Amino acid sequence: MSPIVNISMLIKVKWRTPEGFARVKEIAQTLDIQPSRQGRTSLSGKMPVAAFEKLFEHSPIQVDPKPPGKNDFGSPGGYAIDADLKVPTPLKTYVEIISLETPSRRLR
Numbered sequence: 001m002s003p004i005v006n007i008s009m010l011i012k013v014k015w016r017t018p019e020g021f022a023r024v025k026e027i028a029q030t031l032d033i034q035p036s037r038q039g040r041t042s043l044s045g046k047m048p049v050a051a052f053e054k055l056f057e058h059s060p061i062q063v064d065p066k067p068p069g070k071n072d073f074g075s076p077g078g079y080a081i082d083a084d085l086k087v088p089t090p091l092k093t094y095v096e097i098i099s100l101e102t103p104s105r106r107l108r
Contacts, residue, residue, distance in 0.1 A: 003049040005060050005079045006101035007033065010042050015094045024094045031055055031088055044101065049079070056098075058083045063103050078103040 011024060024043055025035045032051035037044040053059050058081060065077035081100040091098075 003062075003079075004046050005049055005052045006036070006044060006046055007052075007085075008042050008044050008099050008101050009091070009095045010097040010099075012094055012096050016041055020094060024091065027090045027094070031090065055088060056085050058085065060100060065103075075103045 009024065009028070011020060014020070015024070021038060021043060028035055028043070028045055031047075032055070033045040033047045035043055035045045047055075049060060060079035060081050063075075063077050063080050066075040068074040079100060080102045085098045085100065087095045087098050
């Protein structure tokens with residue numbers, strides 16, 4: 001199984017409708033993005049690292065898991081990026097910003 005990155009897409013206000021989200025999901029799947037969660041303003045997705053690198057022309061940086069600390073429960077690890085991601089042309093009409101979901105610290 002290839003490594004997976006999690007991304008988040010902020011949907012433009014005009015397209016925050018059932019039809020808009022459906023269209024973004026449809027386009028995303030053609031780009032190797034598997035939609036995973038939908039909020040009121042955003043859509044999250046998962047994609048293989050190789051597909052991410054090809055689509056965004058940047059390599060994500062692997063972040064190791066962190067054990068629990070004095071003030072938190074640690075982090076599961078994952079990926080980060082040190083560049084802004086350009087919205088792919090097929091999504092530009094619908095998506096304002098795309099970002100990589102970095103691992104979060106679980107607080108106590």
